Amino acid sequence: MFAVDDLHDALVSRLGAELVVVDRGPYARDDGAEGPYMPGLVLRPRERAEVVEVVALCLAHRIPLSPRGAGTGTVGGCLADHGGVVLDLAELDAILDIDESSLLATVEPGVITARLQAAAEAVGLFYPPDPASLKKCSIGGNVATNAGGPRACKYGVTGAFVLGLDVITGGGEALALGHRSIKGVTGYDLVSLLVGSEGTLAVTTACTLRLLPKPSATLTLLAAFPDEAAACEGVQRCLRGGLSPAALEFADRTCAAVLRANGGLAVPLPDEAGALLWLELDGDEAGLDAALERAAARCREAGALTVEVARDPATCEQLWDVRRALSYSLRARWPRKISEDVAVPIGRLPELAAAARAIGSRHRLDTASFGHAGDGNLHVNFLYDPSSAADVEERVGKAVGELFAATIALGGTLSGEHGIGLSKRPYMPLEQPAALRDLQLAIKRAWDPDRLLNPGKIFP
Numbered sequence: 001m002f003a004v005d006d007l008h009d010a011l012v013s014r015l016g017a018e019l020v021v022v023d024r025g026p027y028a029r030d031d032g033a034e035g036p037y038m039p040g041l042v043l044r045p046r047e048r049a050e051v052v053e054v055v056a057l058c059l060a061h062r063i064p065l066s067p068r069g070a071g072t073g074t075v076g077g078c079l080a081d082h083g084g085v086v087l088d089l090a091e092l093d094a095i096l097d098i099d100e101s102s103l104l105a106t107v108e109p110g111v112i113t114a115r116l117q118a119a120a121e122a123v124g125l126f127y128p129p130d131p132a133s134l135k136k137c138s139i140g141g142n143v144a145t146n147a148g149g150p151r152a153c154k155y156g157v158t159g160a161f162v163l164g165l166d167v168i169t170g171g172g173e174a175l176a177l178g179h180r181s182i183k184g185v186t187g188y189d190l191v192s193l194l195v196g197s198e199g200t201l202a203v204t205t206a207c208t209l210r211l212l213p214k215p216s217a218t219l220t221l222l223a224a225f226p227d228e229a230a231a232c233e234g235v236q237r238c239l240r241g242g243l244s245p246a247a248l249e250f251a252d253r254t255c256a257a258v259l260r261a262n263g264g265l266a267v268p269l270p271d272e273a274g275a276l277l278w279l280e281l282d283g284d285e286a287g288l289d290a291a292l293e294r295a296a297a298r299c300r301e302a303g304a305l306t307v308e309v310a311r312d313p314a315t316c317e318q319l320w321d322v323r324r325a326l327s328y329s330l331r332a333r334w335p336r337k338i339s340e341d342v343a344v345p346i347g348r349l350p351e352l353a354a355a356a357r358a359i360g361s362r363h364r365l366d367t368a369s370f371g372h373a374g375d376g377n378l379h380v381n382f383l384y385d386p387s388s389a390a391d392v393e394e395r396v397g398k399a400v401g402e403l404f405a406a407t408i409a410l411g412g413t414l415s416g417e418h419g420i421g422l423s424k425r426p427y428m429p430l431e432q433p434a435a436l437r438d439l440q441l442a443i444k445r446a447w448d449p450d451r452l453l454n455p456g457k458i459f460p
């Protein structure tokens, strides 16, 4: 039996009552389908020293702890399914330094991703990772999930930008990992181990991130295709056609129909649109027109019905806002949406898109797929009304299992960016054998000997 009340009293006497968040309700869920799991205690530290104390006291009282950033995760990673402590890091939100000469940012974990991007851009620099949730999610959560986004196509995911991390391990040790130089191979790459570890090994309290020079020009292209196969062909042609798009995003016919019905897209969408591609091109202004012509030509060769171009920042942003809001647009139309995050080698994308649709129709479920075509990562959504039929949840469960099996058969992976958390934990053996899981659990024991941090997440 966890003595949460004892822990509460010890914390209040050492750190003050302001640390304790009274309304625990909002912490019972993240943005996915898991929960509700009401935490025993929610703590909101204001500085690193308080995180150190909280970890030490949780260890002393043997109460598990789940780090939480902005709670936009979709797999239950930040939920206290064990009833222990949720450690809300939102108030550790200082941009500690932007070092223009070394192209580095040092930030606390609660900094919202879009805020860091804006701060970098204000001095002519660029932080590319752009998860669709960027206006809400935090850098700490991005690091813990190794978040991607459309621009991963050209620039890579969050991990490609993390040089150093200050952390408190599950054993209560405060460590500085990594370096501030772009290169560095001293010892094992523990920064990479921590990136994507979903809060199971350590709590991050500061991140040193690499920045790039900001491209001088950017434009966005929206191409409408008659069907999904043609759009996938467009992806192939764009990637092999001497182009290096910053982003290349796909949406299937369900998404195209929802967007058409919603209206409000800054560019016209033909009635026959059965799939869409968004392309972002960036670089030197001088070379961009040639790249644009090549991209438009590649899309037309693949059968595009229309290719619309946006050059002014406001229209580009509007087109990307619509893409980023797709998840919410689907949620507004179907009472329930189970969203998966599978990834395959880019060349297998057409097969994955076709498999997702076939699985949905085999189980009589509406299906919508969209996502990061440029890196083979597709968000496959099964959409339904839970009250529509007694067996609908069972059919969804089967569809999810079949989607994962099809993904693995295509050489893919269960999660491209959202992580495993609670939701995908049962499927881990599909992708990783026991020996591999055991090796990772041994690593967990070294970092978190008392199973303090997010116990039971990721591994079944």
Ligand SMILES: Cc1cc2nc3c(=O)[nH]c(=O)nc-3n(C[C@H](O)[C@H](O)[C@H](O)COP(=O)(O)OP(=O)(O)OC[C@H]3O[C@@H](n4cnc5c(N)ncnc54)[C@H](O)[C@@H]3O)c2cc1C
Binding pocket: 030, 031, 066, 067, 068, 069, 070, 071, 072, 073, 074, 076, 077, 078, 089, 109, 130, 131, 132, 133, 136, 137, 138, 139, 140, 141, 142, 143, 144, 145, 146, 147, 148, 149, 150, 198, 199, 200, 202, 203, 204, 205, 324, 327, 328, 417, 418, 454
């Ligand atoms: C509409 C929408 C669009 C999305 N689009 C994308 C996308 O394009 N790409 C993408 O990758 N994801 C996307 N996501 C998922 C989500 O936004 C990301 O996983 C994001 O990185 C989570 O950040 P967060 O701050 O909300 O973390 P949380 O949800 O609070 O936590 C996520 C995980 O990180 C751990 N964690 C958080 N902070 C710390 C810390 N300081 N130290 C240690 N562990 C920590 C938690 O324990 C948990 O396991 C989307 C979500 C939504 C709702």
